[in-house]
Amino acid sequence: MLDLRRLRLLRDLAHLGTIAAVAQAHTYTPSAVSQQLSALEREAGMPLLQRSGRRVTLTPAGELLVHHAEQVLTALERAGAALAAVGTGLTGPLRIGAFPTAVRTLLPAALVALGRDHPGLELMVTELDPAAVPGELRERRLDVGLLHDYDVAPVEPDPALDAMSILEETVYLATPASFTANPIGSVAVASDLPWIVGTPGTLCHTVAMRVCRAAAFTPRVRHHADDFTTVLALVAAGQGVALVPQLAATGPPSGVRLMPLAIQRRTRIAYRQGSATHPAVAASISAIRTSAKAYLGAASAY
Amino acid sequence: MLDLRRLRLLRDLAHLGTIAAVAQAHTYTPSAVSQQLSALEREAGMPLLQRSGRRVTLTPAGELLVHHAEQVLTALERAGAALAAVGTGLTGPLRIGAFPTAVRTLLPAALVALGRDHPGLELMVTELDPAAVPGELRERRLDVGLLHDYDVAPVEPDPALDAMSILEETVYLATPASFTANPIGSVAVASDLPWIVGTPGTLCHTVAMRVCRAAAFTPRVRHHADDFTTVLALVAAGQGVALVPQLAATGPPSGVRLMPLAIQRRTRIAYRQGSATHPAVAASISAIRTSAKAYLGAASAY
DNA sequence: GGTCGAGCATAAGCTGAGCTTACGCTTGAG
DNA sequence: CTCAAGCGTAAGCTCAGCTTATGCTCGACC
Structure with a gap:
């Protein structure tokens, strides 16, 4: 019988890429992970890993087993959820992860509603980048987490997760109020201005670069900032232009124009x-969706 | 994370009824099982068992978890099957369980075909009563097993197993050749004769009693015998009448008439x-179905 | 009603699986 | 070329999983 902990390690290796990263995620040593995966190979009766330089990659059999491991872990998660539903499911920790703007805008009302309706829940909020949410959910360090992507830069769904839409926002070009241009609804109007974009590697950075390139120019990046409050302050200070989603653009500082x-x-x-x-998961989904709906108006939340 | 071995123990408790029986099935002591199930309760965070006299029964939460445990174990079985399919799946042990008549009539041809087509398989046949097949499959002591029931005494499907039909047989009333009666197609013609039925508790016994009662009489049981070769020999010797399925009735001894x-x-x-x-499972199913088809003719096997 | 064995739970003891530490090899980034 | 990343193997340590020991309650049977 294939061991669950070993299946989890293999699954995580597929996501994280190295035994060392898996070990870190589980607060184990690499040696422990290596030995457990070797034991899994013996259980399976075939190689699941192959050496690739100083790393390991999965064999086709290993990849197949990862897929099946997800099914097993999903069935197990269902068992846990079913037990919680017949027991005292609305008590104990509920760990919610969200990006900074959402923590500021959506979560306060949701937390108030959850605390009022389910006083037994121990609500815990972690502010983190959406890119980190899948790993934290997978390792059971979060119960729910907010993800986002853009229609111009879609993010592929993670096989270990399910997700529910809570919000669709318009993206604005934020310009200093002193900037006057023909409002044509394209970033091309700011092609010769300095830009404020996210840290390289973040989705916000990728999107800004991709949108400008689609408008046939390379943006002159003056500043990198990830928090939209900061971004808008820089725009208001005349430091450049930026792409800002609706949630962050609600109630902008004076000195900023939004197109x-x-x-x-x-x-x-x-x-x-x-x-x-x-x-608890169902309750948090419901509360956050309600909060999003109220925050932006009914048209934006499906 | 709920432990798989513990989930199996709970699942088996649901089937076997006592901790002692589960312990025996797993070659553990009752104390080990008791302690593991207590640990599972702590993992689950709620009682799964309740004391009932000197036994234990499952709480509603325990029963729910058994259901989910079956899903988890099924997913795991799929993982194993998928691995076998990409590896050397047609080598190693294939353990087949069947009732005596089937071992004599269906299995020889199937074994020959399997041995010829897949020489890497290590074929092992166990003769056992169909009532024992589910437990043996569940405890992984068999890979496939033959079950039967009667339209007058249907057996409920086991949630841990899948099954595929291989044979439908007519049941005959076997009488001594010296017995002359109007062939009306009912056991009522033998209502005042002595009967040979299966051991009490077996399905064959249940069926004989039920069929006679449906014909408004209680059979005068003279002999109990489970093997149909023996049953037919007793009938030929004039010791009584019996219900005999087609498979066993093929080529009856002289001195026996079949209605x-x-x-x-x-x-x-x-x-x-x-x-x-x-x-290996797929190959054995195919071989045994082919054998059944050949043995009784195409009309009997779907 | 009494007896005795079935069935279970708890505590203590033993063993080996799962982890850490130690070490050494290969790879690849700079 | 150097050095750190990454991994695998061996030895050592710890504790989870099992057995043994014990005792209690129940229920079958006389």
């Missing part, structure tokens, strides 16, 4: 596959 | 849920 673009940012709430029926 | 009844026996080949795609 809507034909670009959408889509926010989802994600949770481990199989955990949708967990009462 | 077809409107009763069917249905034989299936069973395997653990999720293991249908295991190459």
Whole structure:
């Protein structure tokens, strides 16, 4: 019988790429992970890993087993959710992860509602980049987390997670109030201005670069900033222009002008596959969706 | 994370009824099982068992978890089957369980075909009562097993197993050749004769009693015998009458007359849920179905 | 009603699986 | 070329999983 902990390690190796990263995620040593995966190979009766330089990669059999491991872990998550539903499912920790703008705008009302309706829940919020949400959910350090992507830069769904749409936002070009241009709904109007974009490697950075390139220019990047409050302050100070999603653009500082673009940012709430029926997960989804609906108006939240 | 071995123990407790029986099935002591199930309760965070006299029964939460445990174990079985399919799936042990008549009539040709087509398989046949097949499959002591029931005494499917029909047989009333009666196709013609039925508790015994009672008489049981070769020999010796399925009635000894009844026996080949795609399981199903078809003619095997 | 064995739970003891530490090899980034 | 990243193997340590020991309750049977 294939061991669950070993299946999890193999699954995580597929996501994280190295035994050392898996070890870190589990607070184990690399040696422990190496030995457990070797034991899994013996259980399976075939090689699941192959040496590739100083790393390991999965054999086709290993990749197949990862897929099946997800099914097993999903079934197990369902078992846990079902138990919680018949027990005292609305008590104990509920760990929510969200990006900074959402923590500031959506979560306060949701937390108030959850605390009022389910006083037994121990609510914990972690502010983190959406890129980190899948790993934290997978390692069970979060129960739900907010993800987003853009229609111009879609992010592939993670097989270990399910997600539910909570928000679709218009992306704006934020310009200093002193900037006057023909409002044509394209970033091309700012092609010769300095830009404020996200840290390289973040989705916000990728999107800004991709949108400008689609408008046939390379942006002159003056500043990098990830928090939109900061971004808008820099815009107001005349430091440049930036792409700003609607949630962050609500109630902008004076000195900023917003021009809507034909670009959408889509926010989802994600949770481990199989955990949708967990009462606490269901309650947090409901509360956050309600909060998003109220925050932006009914038209934006499906 | 719920532990798989503990989930199996809980699942088996649901089937076997006592901790002692589960311990025996796993070659553990009752104390080990008791302690592991207590640990599972702590993992689950709620009672799964309740004391009931000197036994334990499952709480509603325990029963729910058993259901989910089956799903998890099925997913795991699928993982194993998928691995076998990409590896050398047609080598190693293939353990087949069947009732005596099937071992004598169906299995020889199937074994010959399997041995010829897949010489790497290590074929092992165990003769056992169909009532024992589910437990043996569940505990992984068999890979496939033959089950049967009768249309007048259907057996409920086991949630841990899948099955495939291989045979439908007519049941005959076997009488001594010296017995002359109006062939009306009912056991009522033998209501005042002595009967040879199966051991009490077996399905054959249940069926004989039920069929006679439906014909408004209680059979005068003279002999109990489970093997149909023995039953037919007793009938030939004038010791009484018996119900005999087609498979066993093929080529009866001289001195026996067979009258077809409107009763069917249905034989299936069973395997653990999720293991249908295991190459060895699939090969054995195919070989045994082919053998059954050949043995009784195409009309009897669907 | 009494007896005795079935069935279970708890505590203590033993063993080996799962992890860490130590070490050494290969690779690849700079 | 150097050095750190990454991994695998061996030895050592710890504790989870099992057995043994014990005792309690129940229920079958006389």
